[in-house]
Amino acid sequence: MSGTYLGMPAFPAAARAAVRNPTLRGNLRHATHTIRAKRARAVAEVEDWAELREAGKRIKDHTLRHLDTYLERLEESVTAAGGVVHWAADAEEANRIVTSLVRATGETEVVKVKSMATQEIGLNEALEAAGVRAYETDLAELIVQLGDDRPSHILVPAIHRNRGEIRDLFRAEMAAWGRPAPEDLTDGPAELAEAARLHLREKFLRAKVGISGANFMVAETGTLVVVESEGNGRMCLTLPETLISVVGIEKVVPAWRDLEVFLQTLPRSSTAERMNPYTSMWTGTTDGDGPSTFHLVLLDNGRTDTLADEVGRQALRCIRCSACLNVCPVYERAGGHAYGSVYPGPIGAILSPQLRGTGSEIDASLPYASSLCGACYEVCPVAIDIPEVLVHLRERVVQGGPVTRAGNKVVLRPAKGHAAERAAMRAARWAFGRPGALRTGQRLASRTRRFHPRTLPGPGRAWSETRELPPVPPEPFRDWWQRTHGGEAGGK
Amino acid sequence: MRVALFLTCVNDTLYPDTGRAVVKLLTRLGVEVDFPMAQTCCGQAHYNTGYRHEAEPLARHFAGVFGGYEAIVTPSGSCGAMVRELYPRMGERARAEGRGKSLAATLAPVVPKTYELTEFLVDVLGVTDVGAYYPHTVTYHPTCHGLRGLGLGDRPRRLLEAVRGLELVELPGAQECCGFGGTFALKNPDVSAAMGADKVRNAESTGAGVLCAADNSCLMHIGGTMARLRSGMRPVHIAEILASTEEEPLA
C-alpha cells in the first residue's frame, strides 16, 4: 500500500490524537450518524434485503472459489473487445505497468476517477516520481489532494473536514493546481461545488489519459462498471484517448445478471440512495466512441494470499460500500487516519493485516481495533463476519501459525510484546481448570479487599485512569451458596 | 423444573448480588436451581483475545460440568453468546484442523440448552410479569452480545415494563456499544473511555436514576465511568430488578 503509511504507530497511539480532537470528533460524529440513519431507511424500503444480502454473499463466494476460471474468462472477453490485459502481482509491478503505459502516450498529465486500488498501490506518488501529474477529480479526493492529506473514509475521503476548512483549502491551494478559487468564496455547499466544477472542467477537457478503478468486472462480457454520484468519473471514462483501469482481482463477477444484486445493495449501503446517479459501463473499445485505447491492469497485491486463508478470505467479498465504517463506534472516535491504510474502519482492520501481513506495528494492532460489538457484520451487504475474522487475526498475532505470503506457505511465530498477556491467559486457564484454585484466589481477594488500590499498575492502569474499579465483595457467590445451600467443598 | 445456574466467573467473583438475585427470582417462579460448584469460566476472554487453544480446555470443562442438566441459565448475554455462538465454531475449527472429532461432540449437548436469563424467563417459562416491584425510573442498555449475538430483542424490555412502580425511559443511541469489549478496554483505553463517556451522557440525558443491563461486564465499565464522572446514576443488573419485590425490595 501507499508509502505514506509506512512507519505508522500502532492503532491505540494513532487513535489517541483523534479522540482528543473535538472538531474532528464532531465532524465524524455528525457525518456518520447522518448517513447511518439514511442507510437504515433506504435498506428498510427493500422487502427482500435479507435475500439480496445472501445472494451477494453467495455470488462472491462462488466467484472466489473459482477465481482463476473467471479471471481467465475475463481476460478473453476484454481482449476480444479490443482491450489489453496486464497482470500485476504487487503494487510495484502495477505502478511500473501504468507508468510505462502513460509514458508511451507522451503525456505528463492524467485525470483520475476515484479509486481505492490506485490509492492502495500509491499510484499518484509513483506517477509523480516519473514526472506525471495525476489529478483527482472526485470532489472529496480533490479536497484530500489539495490539502496534501490522506483519505479517512472509503466513500467520503474528506469526511474529517468541515465546510469552513474546505473553503480555506480551496482559496489557499487551487491556484497552484490550475484554475484558482474565486476571491470571495464562502463556505456555502453550492459555491464550493461550483468552484470545484470550474476547476475540474479545465482538466477534463485537456486530458488525453484517464485512470480509473472499477466496482465490478463482468467475466462473461468483459465489461467494467463504475458507480458514482458526481458524474466526474463518466467524464474521465469517455473524454480521454487512453483509458487505464487498475482493478483488484476480487472485483470480478461471473455474469451480467449478477450485477442485478449489487446495483441494489451497493448504493443503499453506501450513499443510502436507491440507485447510483451515474452507473458507467465500458467494454473494450469502440471506433469513434470513447477512448481508442483501453488497458486493464489486474492487481493481486496480497489477494491470493488472503484467499488461501479459510476464515479470512471472506474479506475479499467486500464491495467497498463503507456501511461498516459508518456504524462503527471505534471508527467514529478514532477517525480514518488511525487505521494506517486506505482501508479504514472495520473492513480495514481485517483487510490490511491480510494484504500486508501482520509484521508491522500498525498491522499487528489492527485486529484489536474493535470492541467486537458486531454492528459492522449486521450492516454488511455481503455478510462479512468481521468480528469472526478479527478474532481469527488476533489468534495469528498472539499464537502465530501457518499463513500464505507471496504464494508460499510459511509458519508465523507469535508476535513480540504479548509475552505477559500470554502468561496471564495460561495462568487464568490453569486456575479456571481447577475450581479449588479459583476459589482460593477469590477468597484471598475478598480478605484483602480493604487494601486494594484505587489505581492499577501495568496494563490495568488504562482502566483506572478513566473508570473506578468495582469493589471486591466480602464473599464470592460460591461461598454464599455453600453456606446457604451446602454443596461439596470447593468443587472437584 | 430443575436448572443449573451458570453464574460466570466475573459475577461469581465481583457481583455475587446478581447471583443471589437470580436464585431468588427463579425460586420464586417455582424453578429448582442448582449451582454446580465445579463451574469456572466459559473461556470467552481467552477466545476473543486470540487464545483459542487456551479456551478449548475451558469449554470442555464447561461441558463436563453442565452437560447433565436439562437447562443452563446465565445472567450474562456475552457468556451466553459464547456458548451458543462460539462453542459450535470452536468445534468446527478444531475439526477443520484435524484435531479429533471430540471437541465438537463434547460441546454440542450444552449449546442448545444454554439460555440467557431473560430468554429463559420469556421463552421457556413463558412469563413476562415476574411479580417484581421496583419504584424507580430506569433506562435500559441492550448490550451488544445480547442484542446482536443472542438476538434478545424486546424480551428484557417486556420484562421491565411489567415491573410495578418502574418507569422505563428510552436510552438515546441504545444500540451503540458502551466500549467495554473485554480486553478492548485495556488495549484501546482512549477509544473505550470515549465510548463509555458518551454512553453515560446519553443515559444521563434520560433523567433516569438507574441504568439497567443484562450483563455485569458492561455495567462494570459503564458504572466505573459513572462513578468517575460523578454521575448521580447507578448501574443495576436486570436480575436484581426482577428479583425485587414489595416485601423484599432491592437494597
Ligand code: SF4
Ligand atoms: S465490509 Fe461490508 S459493510 Fe464494510 S465496506 Fe465492505 S461490503 Fe461494505
